[in-house]
Amino acid sequence: NKVNDATPAQCDAARKIIHALNPDVDIIEADFADVPFDRVLDTGLFDFEKAQQHPLWYKELYGFADHVPETDEYGVGNFVYRARRPFDPAKFQAFLRESWGGVIRSKGHFWLATRPQWVGELSQAGAIVRTEGMGFWWANIPVERWPNDPVWRQSLKKNWNEIYGDRRQEIVFIGTGMDETALRNRLDACLVAGKPGMEVATWSTLPDPFPRWKRADEVELAQRP
Structure with a gap:
């Protein structure tokens, strides 16, 4: 809106940020909200689930060699x-x-000291922040139930730690003017203190304000009539 009051550089920056939020967005440039209603109402164009699963997230987290960094692309x-x-x-x-000053989007997985079996998922776009349990870490699954595929096992090995297994924090942040050092320090301050180790008994006494996460079979059972 008020596109004629913005400089070409400001318009270009706005387009890049919007595309970072939603690569498939239909951008309408206007003045004084002079836009046909059928361009903005009941279009069905925005899909939050699709937006949060944009392939750039995967490429950022898992380091595809041919991925063009957001800094260059947007x-x-x-x-x-x-x-x-x-x-x-x-x-x-x-x-x-x-x-989180300057953060446009973030996505990744995390684990909580009180829920060592659970993979937590973080997904943020603009002012919307979501967290949920997305399954169990392989460290919590008996080895005999692991897939036998050698490629899969090699991939798991790369992320394996002798103390924590595959449990880890891995979150990508995308934005403009972010203070990376400050954000890293704030996240480091959220980690449990002490020496490396699985202090499950001690951690179980920590306050846990997150809602209960349900397994897929529990959700399915609850949805049955």
Whole structure:
């Protein structure tokens, strides 16, 4: 809106940020909201699930060699936060409720000290932040139930830690003008303190304000008439 009041550089920056939020968006440039209603109402164009599963997330997290970085493709910076120790649930939720200056989108997986079996998923777009349980870490699954595929096992081995197994924090942040150092420090402050180790008994006493995560079979059962 008020596109004629913006400079060409400002318009270009806005387009890049919008495309970073939703690559398939239909951008309408206008003045004083002079837009036909049928271009903006009941279009069915925006799909939150599709937007949060944009392939750029996967490429950022797993480092495809041919991936053009967001900095080059959209003029938007990015970084991936990685850590092995679990998050203190209360501290991490407090972080999720704070402002993340310059962050446009973030997505990845995490683990909480009180839920060592669960893979947590974080998905954020603009002001919307979602977290949910997306399954169990392989470290929590008996080895005899692991897939026998050698490629899969080699991939798991790359992410394996002798203390934590495949449990890890791995979250990509994309935005403009982000203070990467400050964000990393704030996330580091959410990690449980102490020496490396699985202190499950101690961690179980930590306050956990996150809602209960349900297994897929529990959700299916609850949805039955």
